[in-house]
Amino acid sequence: MAVYALTGFSLVSLLSFGYLSWDWMKPSLVADVAMDPMEKSLPPTFSRPPHIIFILTDDQGYHDVGYHGSDIQTPTLDRLAAEGVKLENYYIQPICTPSRSQLITGRYQIHTGRLQHSITRPRQPNCLPLDQVTLPQKLQEAGYSTHMVGKWHLGFYKKECLPTRRGFDTFLGSLTGNVDYYTYDNCDGPGVCGYDLHEGEDVAWDQSGKYSTFLYAQRVSKILASHSPKDPIFIYVAFQAVHTPLQSPKEYIYRYRSMGNVARRKYAAMVTCMDEAVKNITWALKKYGYYDNSVIVFSTDNGGQTFSGGSNWPLRGRKGTYWEGGVRGIGFVHSPLIKRKRRTSWALVHITDWYPTLVSLARGNLSNVPGLDGYDVWPAISEGKESPRTEILHNIDPLYNHAKYGSLEDGFGIWNTAVQASIRVREWKLLTGDPGYSDWIPPQTLTNFPGSWWNLERLTDGLRKSVWLFNITADPYERYDLSDQRPDVVRTLLMRLVHYNQTAIPVRYPAENPRAHPDFNGGAWGPWASEDDVEEWEGIEEPLKSRNKKKKCKICKLRSFF
Numbered sequence: 001m002a003v004y005a006l007t008g009f010s011l012v013s014l015l016s017f018g019y020l021s022w023d024w025m026k027p028s029l030v031a032d033v034a035m036d037p038m039e040k041s042l043p044p045t046f047s048r049p050p051h052i053i054f055i056l057t058d059d060q061g062y063h064d065v066g067y068h069g070s071d072i073q074t075p076t077l078d079r080l081a082a083e084g085v086k087l088e089n090y091y092i093q094p095i096c097t098p099s100r101s102q103l104i105t106g107r108y109q110i111h112t113g114r115l116q117h118s119i120t121r122p123r124q125p126n127c128l129p130l131d132q133v134t135l136p137q138k139l140q141e142a143g144y145s146t147h148m149v150g151k152w153h154l155g156f157y158k159k160e161c162l163p164t165r166r167g168f169d170t171f172l173g174s175l176t177g178n179v180d181y182y183t184y185d186n187c188d189g190p191g192v193c194g195y196d197l198h199e200g201e202d203v204a205w206d207q208s209g210k211y212s213t214f215l216y217a218q219r220v221s222k223i224l225a226s227h228s229p230k231d232p233i234f235i236y237v238a239f240q241a242v243h244t245p246l247q248s249p250k251e252y253i254y255r256y257r258s259m260g261n262v263a264r265r266k267y268a269a270m271v272t273c274m275d276e277a278v279k280n281i282t283w284a285l286k287k288y289g290y291y292d293n294s295v296i297v298f299s300t301d302n303g304g305q306t307f308s309g310g311s312n313w314p315l316r317g318r319k320g321t322y323w324e325g326g327v328r329g330i331g332f333v334h335s336p337l338i339k340r341k342r343r344t345s346w347a348l349v350h351i352t353d354w355y356p357t358l359v360s361l362a363r364g365n366l367s368n369v370p371g372l373d374g375y376d377v378w379p380a381i382s383e384g385k386e387s388p389r390t391e392i393l394h395n396i397d398p399l400y401n402h403a404k405y406g407s408l409e410d411g412f413g414i415w416n417t418a419v420q421a422s423i424r425v426r427e428w429k430l431l432t433g434d435p436g437y438s439d440w441i442p443p444q445t446l447t448n449f450p451g452s453w454w455n456l457e458r459l460t461d462g463l464r465k466s467v468w469l470f471n472i473t474a475d476p477y478e479r480y481d482l483s484d485q486r487p488d489v490v491r492t493l494l495m496r497l498v499h500y501n502q503t504a505i506p507v508r509y510p511a512e513n514p515r516a517h518p519d520f521n522g523g524a525w526g527p528w529a530s531e532d533d534v535e536e537w538e539g540i541e542e543p544l545k546s547r548n549k550k551k552k553c554k555i556c557k558l559r560s561f562f
Contacts, residue, residue, distance in 0.1 A: 048230075048232065048293060049142065049143070049144070049232040049361070049362045049363050050232070050293050050294055050295045050335070050337055050361055050362075051229070051232055051233050051234075051285070051290045051293055051294040051295070052139070052144075052232075052233075052234045052235070052294070052295050052297070052358055052361070052362070053220075053234075053235050053237065053281065053285065053294060053295070053296045053297070054103075054234075054235070054236050054237065054297045054299070054354070054358075055237045055239070055278060055281070055296065055297065055298045055299070056099075056100075056103070056150070056236070056237065056238045056239065056299050056300070056301055057239050057241060057242065057274060057298075057299075057300050057301065057330075058096065058151060058238070058239060058240055058241060058242060058243040058300075058301055059242055059243045059244075059300075059301070059302065059303075059304055059305050059308070059310055059319060060241075060242050060271065060274075060300045060304060060310070060330060061300075061303060061304020061305075061306070061310035061311045061312045061313075061325075062300075062303060062304065062311075062312040062313075062315050062324075062325060062328055062329070062330060063304070063311040063312055063313045063314075063315075063443065064242075064267075064268075064271055064304055064310060064311055064330075065077050065078070065081075065271075065330050066078040067081055067082070067086070068330070070311070071259075071268070071443070072256075072268040072271045072272060073255070073268075073272050073275070074271060074272065074275040075275065075279075076275045076276065076278050076279035076282070077275055077278060077298065077332075080278070080282070080296065080298065080332065080334040081298070081332040081334070082342065083334060083341060083342060084296075084332055084333050084334035084335060084338060084341060084342075085332060085333050085334075085338060085340075085341065085343055085344070085345050085381050085382075086331075086332045086343075086344045086345065087331035087332055087333070087345055087347070087349050087381070088344055088345065088346055089345070089346045089347060089348050089349065090299075090328070090329050090330075090331035090349045090350075091327050091328060091329065091348075091349070091350045091351065091392055091394070091424075092299065092300060092301060092302055092327060092328075092329035092331075092350075092351045093109070093301075093302060093327065093351065093394070093395070094302050094303060094319060094320050094321055094322060094326035094327055094394075094395075094436070095118070095119055095302050095319065095320055096119055096151075096153050096177055096301055096302060097118075097119040097120045097153055097154065097177075098119075098395070099301040099302055099351055100152075100153055100154055100238070100301065101128055101154060102350075102351050102352045102373075102374075103135070103299075103351050103352075103354055103355070104128065104132075104134045104135050104136075104154065104166075104355075105128070105132045105133075105134060105135070105352075105355065106135070106352050106353075106354075106355025106356055106369070106372040106373060106374040107132070107352060107371070107372060107373050107374075108352065108373045108393050108395070108500075109395060110393070110395065110396055110500060110501075110503070110504040110505065111371065111373065111503065111504070111505060112128070112129055112132060112505065113129065113504075113505030113506060113507060113508055117397050117398075117399040117400065117507050117509050118399075118509065119153070119177060120153060120154060120155045120177075121188065121512060122175075122176045122177070122186070122188045122516060122525055123188060123192070123512035123513055123514070123516035123517070124155070124157065124509075124510055124511075124512055124513070124516075125157045125158075125510050125513055125516075125529055126155050126157065126508065126509070126510055127154060127155020127156060127157060127158070127161030128154040128155055128161065128166065130160055130161075133368075133369050134166050134167045135167070135354070135355050135358065135359070136148070136166065136167030136168050136234060136236070137166070137167035138167075138355075138359045138362075138364050138365075138366075138369070139167070139232075139234045139358070139359065139362050139364060140167055140169075141364060141365065142232070142359070142362040142363055142364035142365075143231075143232060144232045144233060144234045144362060145169055145227060145231060145232070145233045145234070146167055146168050146169050146233075146234045146235075146236075147168060147169060147170045147171075147223050147233070147234070147235045147236070148163050148168040148170070148171045148172075148173065148235075148236045148238070149171075149172050149173055149216045149219050149220055149223075149235065149236070149237050149238070150172075150173040150174075150212075150216050150236075150237055150238030150239050150240060151173055151174050151177070151238045151239070151240050151243075152171075152173060152174065152175050152238070153174075153175070153176065153177050154166075156175040156176075156525070156526065156527055157513075157516065157527060157528060157529045158527050158529045159201065159527045161527070162175075162201055162527065164200055164201055168236070170200065170223070171198065171199070171200055171201075172197075172198070172199050172200075172204065172207075172215075172216070172219050173197070173198065173216070173238065173240075174186070174196045174197055174198070174212075174240065175196055175198060175525055175526065176188070176196050176525055177243075178240070178243050178244060178245070179196045179197070179212075179240065180245060180247070181211055181212045181213070181240065181241075181245065181247040181248075182208075182209055182210070182211060182212075182247065183195075183208055183209070184196050184197035184207075184208055184212070186525060192517055192518070193518065194517075194518025194519075194521070194523055194524050194525045195208070195518070195523055195524040195525070196524065196525040198526070203522070203524045203526065211247075211249060211273075212239075212240045212241070213239060213240070213241050213270075213273050213274055213277050214277070216237060216239060216240075216277065217277035217278075217280050217281055220235055220237055220281050220284060221280065221281070221284040223235060224284045224285065224288045224290060225284070225288055227288075229288060229289035229290045229293070232362065233290070234358075234362075237281065239274055239277070241270050241271070241273065241274040241277075242267055242270040242271050242274060242309075242310070244305070244308050246263060246266035246267055246270065246308060246309060247266070247270070248266055248269035248270045248273055249269075249273065252269035252270070252272055252273045253265060253266060253269040255268075255269065255272065256268045256269055256272075261309075263307075263308055263309040264309045264311075264443070265309075266309060267308065267309025267310060268309070278298070282296070291336070292336050293336075293337070294335060294336070294337075295333065295334075295335040295337060295358075295361060296333065296334040296335060297331075297332075297333050297354065297358075298330070298331060298332050298333075298334070299329060299330070299331045299351065299354075300329040300330045300331070301329075302319050302320075302326060302327070302329070303315075303317065303318050303319045303320075303321070303325045303326040303327065303328070303329075304318065304319060304325075305318060305319045305320075306318045306319075306441045311441070311442075311443045312324075312325030312326075312328075312441070313440070313441065313442055313443050314440065314477050315328060315440075315476070315477060315478075316438060316439070316440050316477055316478040316479075317435070317436060317437065317438055317439070317478075318436075318437060318439075318441065320436055320437075321435055321436025321437055321438065322394050322395070322420070322422040322431055322435040322436060323431075323435055323436065323438055323478055324472070324476060324477070324478055325441075326436065327394055327422075328476075329351075331349065333381050337382070338381065338382045339382045339383050340382065340383055340384045343384070345380065345381060345384070347377065347380040347381070347385075347386065347387035347389075348387045348389045348390065348392070349377050349380070349381075349387060349389065350374065350389060350392050352372070352373045352374035353374040353375050353376070353377045353389065354374065355372060355374045356372055356374045356375060356376045357374070357375075357376050357377050357378050357381075360376045360378060361378060373393075375387070375388040375389045376388070377389065390425065390426055391423065391424060391425040391426065391496065392423065392424045393422075393423050393496075393497075393500050394421075394422035394423060394424065395420075395421065395422060396419065396420075396421040396497060396500060396501055396504060397419070397420045397421070398419055398507060399507055399509060400419075400420040400433065400434065401420075401434060402416075402418035402419060402420075402433065402434075403417065403418045403419075403420070403432075403433040403434045403466040404418075405418075405464045405465065405466050406418025406419070406432065406433055406466030406467075407466070410466055410467060411432070411467070411494055412490075412491050412494060414491075414494055414495065414498055415432065415494040415497055415498055417432040417433065417466040417467050418432075418433055418466060419432060419433050420432070420433035420434055420435065421433060421497050422435060423493055423496055423497055423500070424472065425492070425493055425496060427471050427472060427473035427474070428469065428470070428471060428472070428489050428493060429469070429470045429471075429472045429478075430467070430468070430469050430489075430490060430493035430494070430497075431467070431468040432466055432467055432468075432494075432497070433466060434466075435468070440477065465481075465483075467483045467490060468481050468483055469481060469482045469483035469486060469489060469490050469493070470482065513528075513529075515528055515529070516528045
C-alpha cells in the first residue's frame with residue numbers, strides 16, 4: 001500500500017510544473033554584471049554560427065529542479081527551460097568521468113577504452129585518449145574561440161592531457177573529481193592532499209578563498225566582456241556544484257532553514273546558488289550582445305547522490321547505478337534560434353549527441369571523425385522532428401564485480417549475464433549483472449533520514465537475479481520486470497550487447513602511482529609523469545588476466561566507494 005501511495009505522490013509531483021514566483025530579473029549575489037531591462041531581442045537568424053554555452057552540473061538529481069516538482073528553488077532553470085525545449089527522454093552516464101568523456105568525444109566509453117570502467121583517479125597515469133578529436137578541437141577548426149570553466153576530471157598525469165592541450169584556448173578550474181569549494185583542497189586518501197585550482201596550465205594559488213560557483217560565473221562574464229560577439233564562442237561551464245562537500249554561503253542555507261534534513265538543506269542551498277550563477281551567465285550574454293545568436297544547453301552529469309542530499313524521485317536508483325535514477329538526466333535547450341519553443345520533447349537524446357549536434361550548428365566538418373556514437377538531434381530539438389536515435393548503450397563494464405548468480409546459460413549461451421551491462425532499444429531497457437543499488441528513495445525531508453523511510457521502498461526480492469527487462473516508456477520507474485514474460489525481447493537485446501562488445505576497445509585501468517602525490521608537485525595536483533615514464537607505460541599494455549591481486553583489490557574498493 002505504501003508503494004502505491006508514494007507512486008501516486010510522485011505522479012502528482014511530476015505534474016506540478018508551476019513556476020516559482022521569484023523575480024528572474026532581480027540582481028543576485030553572484031552577479032557582477034547588469035542587464036538593460038529595455039533590451040529587445042532580434043529575430044532569430046542563422047546568418048552566423050551561433051555562440052554555444054554548455055552548462056554541466058555535478059550530481060544534481062533528477063528531482064532537484066523546480067519544474068520536476070522539487071522543493072528546491074530554481075527559478076532561472078525553470079524559466080530557461082519553459083522558454084526553450086525540455087528534454088524529458090534525456091540520458092547521461094551514472095558517474096562523472098564517463099559522462100564528460102562522452103560529451104567531449106561523442107563516443108560511448110567502450111570506444112575510448114581507458115574510460116570504460118569507473119572514474120579517473122587523481123594518481124592514475126590515465127586520461128582521455130590523445131587520439132580522440134575533441135568537441136572543442138572541432139569547434140576551433142570551425143573558427144570558434146573555446147573556453148572551459150570548472151571541473152575537468154578527464155585525467156592530467158601528463159601535460160598533453162590538460163584542457164588547454166585538448167582544444168580549449170583558456171581554462172580555469174579543477175583537474176580532479178571534487179575539491180573544497182573555498183580552499184580547493186582535494187584529498188585522495190589519508191594524507192594524500194593537494195591544492196587543485198588551475199589557470200591555464202598554472203596553479204591559481206591567488207584564487208583560494210573564493211566560492212567556486214561565484215568564481216566560475218564571474219569568469220564566464222569576464223570572458224564574454226573581453227570577446228567580440230561578432231566572432232563565435234564556445235564556453236563549457238562545468239560547475240563543481242552540487243557535488244560533495246556540501247558547502248554553501250550562509251545566506252543560501254538560511255532560505256531552507258525549515259528543512260529538517262541537514263544534508264538536504266545544504267544541498268538545496270547549493271542548487272539555488274548554482275541557479276543564480278546560471279542567471280548571471282544569461283545576463284552577461286544579453287548585456288554583451290551574444291544572446292540573440294546563442295544556444296544554451298543545460299545538462300546534469302549523472303544521477304543525484306541520495307546520501308548527500310540529492311533526490312532522483314520517483315526514479316529508481318541513484319548515482320553510480322544503471323537504473324533510471326542514475327542515468328536519466330535533467331536537460332534542456334534555450335535559444336532564440338529554436339523554431340518551436342516552449343514545449344517538452346520526448347525525443348530520445350543521449351549525452352554523446354551533443355558532439356555532432358553542436359559541431360553541425362557551428363558549420364563544422366564531421367567527415368573526418370568517423371565512428372561517432374552520437375547523432376545530430378537539432379532538428380528533433382528545434383523543429384520537433386523524430387529523433388534519429390533509437391537505442392542507447394548505457395555501458396558494458398567487464399571489470400566491475402560479476403554478479404553472483406549470472407551465467408552464460410542465463411544469457412541464452414550468447415552473453416554472460418554476470419557482466420554488468422545495460423542497453424535501451426526503443427521502449428525496452430535491459431540490465432545484466434549488478435546494476436547497483438536499486439531502491440526507490442523518497443526525498444530526504446525527515447531529520448532522521450534514511451531511518452524508517454528507507455524501508456518504505458526497500459527492494460527485498462530479486463537478489464538472485466542477473467537479468468532485468470523493462471518497458472521504460474510504459475514503466476519509467478522500473479517497477480515491473482518483464483524478463484520472464486518476454487524472453488524474445490531479452491534475447492534480442494542481448495544480441496545487441498554482443499554486437500557492441502565486439503566493437504569495444506580493451507579496458508585500460510592502471511594502478512595508482514605514488515609519484516603523483518601533491519607533495520612532489522609543490523603541494524598541488526597536476527601533471528607529474530616524465531616523458532620516459534609515459535613511453536614505458538604506454539608501450540606496455542598489461543593483459544587483464546595477468547593483473548595481480550593488489551590491483552584487483554583497488555578495483556574492488558572503488559565499487560564500495562560508488
